[in-house]
Amino acid sequence: MNRTTSLTRRLFLAGAGLALVAAPLSTAQAAKDSVVIAWQADPQTWDPMRRTNPGLQSIYKMVFDQPMTQAPDLKIIPGLFKSAVLSEDGKSIAIELRDNAYWHDGEKVTTADVAYSFLGRMKAGHKIDFVRVWRNVTEVEIQSPTKAVIKLKSPMPTAIQWMAFLANYIVPKHYLEKVGVEGFSTKPIGSGPYKVVDYQRNSRIVLEAFDKYWGPKPAIKKITIQIIKDPSARVAAVQSGRVDFAPDVPVREAQRLEKRKELTGVIFPISRVMLLQIRSDQAFKDHNVRLAAHHAINKQALSRAFYGGAAVPLSIVAPPGTPGYVKDFEIPYDPKKAMELLAKAGYGPKKPITIGMATYNGVFPSDYDIARAIVAMWKKVGINTKLEVIEQGKYFELNRGNKLPEATLYTWDNATGDPEMFTGYLLHPKLPFSAWKDMKVGARVMKLFSVVDYDKRIAAYKELSVFAAKEGATIPLLQAVTTQVYNSGLNVVRYKNGWVLPQTWSWK
Amino acid sequence: MGSEIAGIIGRRILVALPLILLVSLLVFVVLRLIPSDPLAMAVPPNATKADIEAMRKEMGLDLPILEQYVIWLGQLFQGNFGRSIAFGQPVIKLIGQSLPATIELVLISAILATVIGIAGGMIMFRLRGSFGEQVADASSTLMMSVPDFLWGLFLILIFGVAFNLLPFSGRLPPGVAQPNVTGFLLLDSILTGRFGTLFSALEFMILPSVALALGTAPLVMRVLRSSLMEVINEDYITMARMRGVPERRVIIRHAFKNAFLPTLTLMGVQFTFLFGGTLLIEVIYSYPGLGNMMVEAVRNTDLPIIQGAALIYALAVLGINLLVDISYVMLNPKLRRAR
Numbered sequence: 001m002n003r004t005t006s007l008t009r010r011l012f013l014a015g016a017g018l019a020l021v022a023a024p025l026s027t028a029q030a031a032k033d034s035v036v037i038a039w040q041a042d043p044q045t046w047d048p049m050r051r052t053n054p055g056l057q058s059i060y061k062m063v064f065d066q067p068m069t070q071a072p073d074l075k076i077i078p079g080l081f082k083s084a085v086l087s088e089d090g091k092s093i094a095i096e097l098r099d100n101a102y103w104h105d106g107e108k109v110t111t112a113d114v115a116y117s118f119l120g121r122m123k124a125g126h127k128i129d130f131v132r133v134w135r136n137v138t139e140v141e142i143q144s145p146t147k148a149v150i151k152l153k154s155p156m157p158t159a160i161q162w163m164a165f166l167a168n169y170i171v172p173k174h175y176l177e178k179v180g181v182e183g184f185s186t187k188p189i190g191s192g193p194y195k196v197v198d199y200q201r202n203s204r205i206v207l208e209a210f211d212k213y214w215g216p217k218p219a220i221k222k223i224t225i226q227i228i229k230d231p232s233a234r235v236a237a238v239q240s241g242r243v244d245f246a247p248d249v250p251v252r253e254a255q256r257l258e259k260r261k262e263l264t265g266v267i268f269p270i271s272r273v274m275l276l277q278i279r280s281d282q283a284f285k286d287h288n289v290r291l292a293a294h295h296a297i298n299k300q301a302l303s304r305a306f307y308g309g310a311a312v313p314l315s316i317v318a319p320p321g322t323p324g325y326v327k328d329f330e331i332p333y334d335p336k337k338a339m340e341l342l343a344k345a346g347y348g349p350k351k352p353i354t355i356g357m358a359t360y361n362g363v364f365p366s367d368y369d370i371a372r373a374i375v376a377m378w379k380k381v382g383i384n385t386k387l388e389v390i391e392q393g394k395y396f397e398l399n400r401g402n403k404l405p406e407a408t409l410y411t412w413d414n415a416t417g418d419p420e421m422f423t424g425y426l427l428h429p430k431l432p433f434s435a436w437k438d439m440k441v442g443a444r445v446m447k448l449f450s451v452v453d454y455d456k457r458i459a460a461y462k463e464l465s466v467f468a469a470k471e472g473a474t475i476p477l478l479q480a481v482t483t484q485v486y487n488s489g490l491n492v493v494r495y496k497n498g499w500v501l502p503q504t505w506s507w508k
Numbered sequence: 509m510g511s512e513i514a515g516i517i518g519r520r521i522l523v524a525l526p527l528i529l530l531v532s533l534l535v536f537v538v539l540r541l542i543p544s545d546p547l548a549m550a551v552p553p554n555a556t557k558a559d560i561e562a563m564r565k566e567m568g569l570d571l572p573i574l575e576q577y578v579i580w581l582g583q584l585f586q587g588n589f590g591r592s593i594a595f596g597q598p599v600i601k602l603i604g605q606s607l608p609a610t611i612e613l614v615l616i617s618a619i620l621a622t623v624i625g626i627a628g629g630m631i632m633f634r635l636r637g638s639f640g641e642q643v644a645d646a647s648s649t650l651m652m653s654v655p656d657f658l659w660g661l662f663l664i665l666i667f668g669v670a671f672n673l674l675p676f677s678g679r680l681p682p683g684v685a686q687p688n689v690t691g692f693l694l695l696d697s698i699l700t701g702r703f704g705t706l707f708s709a710l711e712f713m714i715l716p717s718v719a720l721a722l723g724t725a726p727l728v729m730r731v732l733r734s735s736l737m738e739v740i741n742e743d744y745i746t747m748a749r750m751r752g753v754p755e756r757r758v759i760i761r762h763a764f765k766n767a768f769l770p771t772l773t774l775m776g777v778q779f780t781f782l783f784g785g786t787l788l789i790e791v792i793y794s795y796p797g798l799g800n801m802m803v804e805a806v807r808n809t810d811l812p813i814i815q816g817a818a819l820i821y822a823l824a825v826l827g828i829n830l831l832v833d834i835s836y837v838m839l840n841p842k843l844r845r846a847r
């Protein structure tokens with residue numbers, strides 16, 4: 001009798017324990033109007049204009065509105081601005097604001113907020129990256145609560161593209177003036193599809209659909225974003241069903257999880273490129289050596305080895321699907337030609353040339369492994385490489401001091417896909433992004449920064465990108481890929497720039 | 509006993525002050541000597557040279573290192589730890605928000621390590637000379653050999669993924685609100701009477717705290733067993749047995765009490781390591797504590813946070829040592845008399 005009682009009690013306790021630990025198991029799938037996302041980084045600040053950080057744009061776009069936005073195929077479309085028209089001289093932008101846009105506190109969005117975002121914050125001395133993008137704004141002429149003209153000191157051909165790009169958001173003047181930058185950075189209000197209802201730093205963000213949102217009402221009413229920085233933990237979270245969506249998981253894991261019926265795994269190329277930034281001097285002074293280095297790299301093999309073959313090999317810094325892409329141009333993998341070019345410069349496998357190369361380790365997937373593979377490919381044709389790992393941010397420090405080695409493995413994100421933000425920024429000798437300082441290419445790039453006519457500009461960039469590749473001014477490698485693993489019950493809209501926007505999702 | 513403890517605290521604080529100053533100087537100087545410019549992350553990529561120099565001046569990074577240190581120290585005494593480069597907020601506020609989570613995690617881990625360590629040590633002692641002792645010995649060696657972050661991943665795979673029994677990211681499930689009174693989630697849940705939240709929070713802490721405890725507990729086990737082996741042949745134990753005291757009582761009341769003192773010293777040292785272990789465990793478990801923030805600060809070269817957090821870690825180590833010293837005096841009458 002006693003034995004039976006004891007066993008029953010034990011069973012009860014075990015059952016209660018199991019029930020306790022199993023209780024939150026299905027939280028991720030509990031409600032069909034909510035979704036749990038595993039995200040790889042904490043926003044750090046809720047001021048969306050503060051940093052030009054591509055990794056945070058998706059989160060900001062859930063809460064805030066950009067003046068212009070993009071369709072999944074990268075096309076620039078109206079955002080908070082119903083229209084934005086760049087003048088022929090490129091020095092003014094006539095904008096019209098939506099008349100049904102509201103802040104999360106119920107106040108109406110007006111052109112006063114636009115003026116504050118474009119000029120007021122600059123005048124108030126706010127330390128935001130947005131100011132550096134729009135530093136040539138001289139005036140915002142308010143014509144009505146929905147109409148205004150933004151005036152610029154000099155032409156800005158990519159003004160409209162920038163309105164859909166990094167750090168370009170409209171923020172509430174009345175709220176910022178009331179709570180200050182610090183208050184806004186921790187408790188934000190925006191005009192986007194979701195409002196922030198809870199934010200625990202480095203842990204989670206809870207968003208709720210905003211019922212007065214001007215755009216299509218989100219089908220998913222509640223978003224919980226769990227900050228899970230470790231890729232293995234993100235994989236575990238989505239595999240166990242504790243989250244519904246996990247981006248940026250290792251390629252092999254996405255391929256493995258794709259085989260499970262309840263999960264969908266996708267690997268797709270986005271508007272981000274991997275390339276070697278090149279110096280025009282030192283051991284790379286000779287054009288033959290630079291081109292030899294390019295021909296010696298088997299990009300297809302890199303794609304197969306590190307990205308499951310999904311990363312598209314590139315010959316210019318404009319990936320397919322972007323306006324500046326040139327379809328029929330290729331610098332092929334040809335080790336024989338690489339050796340011939342090196343021989344012209346007086347080098348070869350028996351008399352190798354030595355160069356330096358810098359790389360990140362862990363900033364983007366497989367970066368260090370790619371660098372090591374390139375070093376091995378170069379060695380075969382007669383290029384010895386001293387590989388050096390640098391921290392993120394160190395690139396600019398080294399570039400400013402003219403201390404970069406001959407080649408640097410680099411990644412460049414350009415959600416807009418516009419060639420100015422690819423070839424233009426990466427080869428503009430006066431900008432800190434470019435390692436290339438020679439004016440043969442540089443002068444052509446600089447000239448294009450004032451060409452306002454869109455068609456002429458795009459055509460010129462295509463020519464320039466091909467010219468730069470033939471000059472060996474850049475060695476584009478691959479179009480980067482992103483990975484997503486999610487509950488198969490979700491309809492996820494895939495953006496070609498990698499944006500993750502749950503406002504466009506629904507449950508099947 | 510009260511005056512003895514007060515004396516210990518006083519002496520410890522006297523020793524601790526110059527130690528903290530030394531630690532702060534070391535941290536400050538080392539961080540400025542590493543070949544990485546903190547401004548690299550503080551300025552946007554398109555910043556001009558003039559922008560960078562202006563920012564360098566504003567942050568005081570153009571001054572000689574010792575001058576920077578003196579300024580920083582002066583601000584510290586006013587409770588100003590500086591402003592985070594990445595977050596743009598006061599460091600003291602950021603640390604204040606994340607430290608309670610780490611303290612709770614370390615406390616729970618320490619309790620778990622103590623329970624597992626003491627129970628394991630006693631069992632190993634009881635099994636001495638048998639095959640069971642060899643099994644227990646091998647198990648404790650295995651537990652010690654695996655680093656805590658690997659335990660962390662292993663526990664996630666077993667209990668989070670394979671059996672899907674326990675949560676492993678964050679502190680609370682989606683939909684459960686976090687009460688905020690003192691900043692300590694467990695305490696706040698009790699104070700606000702939200703026992704459901706308390707159980708949820710504890711459930712989320714099981715895996716990270718076990719991962720941390722598994723590195724510490726085997727050492728406690730082994731030292732306790734060795735100490736018990738040493739005291740078990742002492743005269744007072746023989747006398748107790750001759751008086752007919754039952755074996756269990758002999759071990760618990762007589763042997764354990766004396767064998768525990770060296771174990772306590774070891775536990776003090778080990779618990780300071782628990783704080784270090786939180787760095788990786790908090791990242792793996794997406795636990796919003798100081799360790800997680802520190803790792804992010806290192807990635808961002810966010811010097812003000814690294815300096816502030818390093819100082820807090822140093823203070824925690826000194827605090828734990830002080831607690832061990834006090835416990836030692838309370839538990840050891842001989843020591844009280846000697847003092």
